[in-house]
Amino acid sequence: MVQLYKPGDSVVCPWNTSNVYCVSHNGTIIASDDLAKLLAALAERGVHPALSPLALSHLLHHSVIPYPLALYEGMTALGQGDEAEIDTDGSLRVVVRRPIPLRLPPAPDVIESANPKRLRDLLVAAVVGRFVDGRGLLMLSSGKDSTALALALDAAGYNRRVECVTYQEGAHGEGEFAAATAARFGLRHRIVYECKDRAEVRTSMQAFFEASPSPSMDPITPGYVHSIRTVGLPPGAALIDGTGNDAYMGIIPPKRKWLADLLSFGRFDGLAPLNRVFSYHHRLAKLFRSRADQVVLDRFALRFEETSGFFQGSLRTLPYWNSLGRTASLAKSYYEFFHHFRSVYYDNAHTIRARETIAAAFNLHLMLPYQDNSLINYCLSLPESERFDVSTGRNKLPLRRMLYDELGYNAERVGKRIFNFSRRNFLAQNWAHVEEEIYECTLWDRCAIARFLDRMLPLVNSDDKCNYGIMQLYLVSGWHNHTRWLKR
Known part of the structure; x- marks a missing residue:
């Protein structure tokens, strides 16, 4: 559903809704929990928002766009527990963030045991x-x-x-x-x-x-x-x-990850810049990780050091995550930090x-x-x-x-049973298609992306971070090449 809000109203994303997307237009806010419906409503009004280079950089580096940033310029994304107010000029201002914490204060109506x-x-x-x-x-x-x-x-x-x-x-x-x-x-x-x-x-x-x-x-x-x-x-x-x-x-780390991460949690943030010395898939790069790298971002692949070589709009994104990790509510508790990032x-x-x-x-x-x-x-x-x-x-x-x-x-x-999908197999069996989609994407410099793919190809079958990075490039490239939601 698409809704219109006027100055003085509040837009809320309750805990039972994943995301609410908002755009300011002619003094009002157009909002929807369905991105496709919002884009269709904007198109009817002759509005075709451009892509945000910062959001694309976050996608390439971490596979996620942090709230309240959205993929499209001029759009705001609210996550669970977020509330925004509409100012007199029709602009949106996020005023409250209420994600569910791991540890809650005692409540008077607490139930003693699960039924x-x-x-x-x-x-x-x-x-x-x-x-x-x-x-x-x-x-x-x-x-x-x-x-x-x-x-x-x-x-x-x-x-x-x-x-x-x-x-x-x-x-x-x-x-x-x-x-x-x-x-x-x-x-x-x-x-x-x-x-x-x-x-x-x-x-x-x-x-x-x-x-x-x-x-x-x-x-x-x-x-x-x-x-x-x-x-x-x-x-x-x-x-x-x-x-x-x-x-x-409750999102809590598995015991082995808990032991490994807790030993180094927050102790080597000052050395994190040394991570850039190594290629992102190099094993030694793991020795110089910030809090954010240790807890969740390490599973994702590309960094600014790689993407800036083929994407002219690439921006540094890790400083945002590092600053978030140093906020008072998260910096003291490894468990709250892990829970917040993952949830x-x-x-x-x-x-x-x-x-x-x-x-x-x-x-x-x-x-x-x-x-x-x-x-x-x-x-x-x-x-x-x-x-x-x-x-x-x-x-x-x-x-x-x-x-x-x-x-x-x-x-x-x-045991843990998940949707098992092998990136390695998919890339090996469909490399011609994957390479074509990445190479043809106009977001990237063609010569630079070709050199990057040539360097990565020998590692795709043996390095998980490498094939994750290639998969992210493929998903962004294929979408940009074919989506009907972008005005060409």
């Missing part, structure tokens, strides 16, 4: 409240989040309207386990295998890029695109995703934005049942010990207990 049946009922209600008429597709990995959604869909009586899909590469993967989970709830299930038809990959990805209002920076995007095209969902169907509960069930930026500004883009490209209704006010408030009313356990690195304790009580599902025994 698995209550959690189940709330999740079922969230599913019922969000399901639209027609069909639905649940991406089922059989991890905690998607299994709980399968349980809720069954309890809501949507068995015949929902198809579960598990993406799998090779003969062995999550497919058989997921099929058993779906069968338990009477849900239809299909294993979608990786596409090895290069012509089909090219066709499907270019069609996806054309319809997308922004780049989808999640590297598993080609797997999602292939899965949805294989199932053949009609427009308006529900794309059901298990993302969105980490912020209120606000990785979950919302990266993963959920990617799902929004995918849904928009296929004209689907993105359904995120975990982003439900009643569910969020219930979990936040639980004491910390009922939501997560720092000593063991376990989070989502209410969900674990509900699955065990309802299904005998032992999360520790099952």
Whole structure:
């Protein structure tokens, strides 16, 4: 929905909404939680915003655009808990940021222990409240989040309207386990295998890029695109995703990462500039990392030192993240720092934005049942010990207990199950297409990008950071080459 706001109004992005995008136009604010609808509303008014070089730099360096920055010039993005006021001149001013903290102050109405049946009922209600008429597709990995959604869909009586899909590469993967989970709830299930038809990959990805209002920076995007095209969902169907509960069930580092990062947390920030001496994929570069690098940004690839060689608009972005890491509320607590970066930026500004883009490209209704006010408030009313356990690195304790009580599902025994997609395989099998999209992108200097790709090609099959960086370049390039949302 697109809404108009006048001076004196406030625009709020509540906790049950991922993003709200706003643009000032003729003294009013045009806002929507759907980027495609906002861009369409602007186009009707003859407004075609240009791309922001700073936002593109953030995408290339970190795969995420920090709030309130948006991909398009003159646009503001509000994240969960953000509130903005409209000044008398029609401009927007962000006044409050209220992301969900890891540790909450004691509340007078705190619930002493989690009730698995209550959690189940709330999740079922969230599913019922969000399901639209027609069909639905649940991406089922059989991890905690998607299994709980399968349980809720069954309890809501949507068995015949929902198809579960598990993406799998090779003969062995999550497919058989997921099929058993779906069968338990009477849900239809299909294993979608990786596409090895290069012509089909090219066709499907270019069609996806054309319809997308922004780049989808999640590297598993080609797997999602292939899965949805294989199932053949009609427009308006529900794309059901298990993302969105980490912020209120506690994002805490796995124990091994906790030990490694905590030993160096904040001790070597002064040496971080030495990181630039090494190529971004060099092992020694890891010795000189800032707080932000240690916690979340290290998984992403390219830096200003690389992108400035082929992108004339490239800007330094790491100083922003480093300054954020030094804020008083985050600098003292490693856990708050980790939780804030992962929940606000990785979950919302990266993963959920990617799902929004995918849904928009296929004209689907993105359904995120975990982003439900009643569910969020219930979990936040639980004491910390009922939501997560720092000593063991376990989070989502209410969900674990509900699955065990309802299904005998032992999360520790099952282990972490995610949407597995091999960047390495995709790049190796589709290198001609990937290289063409990157080379043809007018954002880059053609000679410089060709030299960069020549240097990277020998490393794509052996270096995870390298193939991540190439994947980001591909997703941005393909989108810029084909999207219909940019005025040429």
